[in-house]
Amino acid sequence: MPTTYAAAAETGQPTYLAELLLQDAQDVADRTVTVSSTEWSAHPVKVEVEREGVVLALYGKVELEEQRKVLQEALLKMPGVIDVKNFLVAEDTILNAVNASIEKLRAAGKLEGAKDITALVENYIVSLYGETPTSAMKYALEREIVGIPGVRVVINHIGLDENIPGNLGRTNNKIGK
Structure with a gap:
């Protein structure tokens, strides 16, 4: 040494x-x-x-x-x-950025008619929940969230039929993009 x-x-x-x-x-x-x-x-x-x-x-x-x-x-x-x-990446910082993005989209009128939109962050993965009137809105929200620094994967549970077993949602990620 x-x-x-x-x-x-x-x-x-x-x-x-x-x-x-x-x-x-x-x-x-x-x-x-x-x-x-x-x-x-x-x-x-x-x-x-x-x-x-x-x-x-x-x-x-x-x-x-x-x-x-x-x-x-x-x-x-x-x-x-x-x-x-x-x-170091802090998960509460990611969650705050996700919530700010959701509010920014709401303020811009891009989430008109969406209900109960919430997010959960764990291990750089954001899970989205709630209801949107159109699939275009659902995927626009997903694209917005995957662009946030620190987010690696978005699992989109928005609008899933919870009565279908194993319906886990659509996954989008930055890896390989």
């Missing part, structure tokens, strides 16, 4: 100090965003050394925007950390 910045730059490996700091940072992340916690429901967060000096990078998904902020603030307080690049 390199002990100087020059050796680290030459080998592409972090210095011993950066490696120790990374372990401490991962411990802070694990304490702050605890899997199966009653306070925070979360998913594994990956901490990486972005650059010697030390700049940390956060990757993964959390339930709440507040988790992103608390973790970033805790890492910035660690000795030796000069910056944190926070690439």
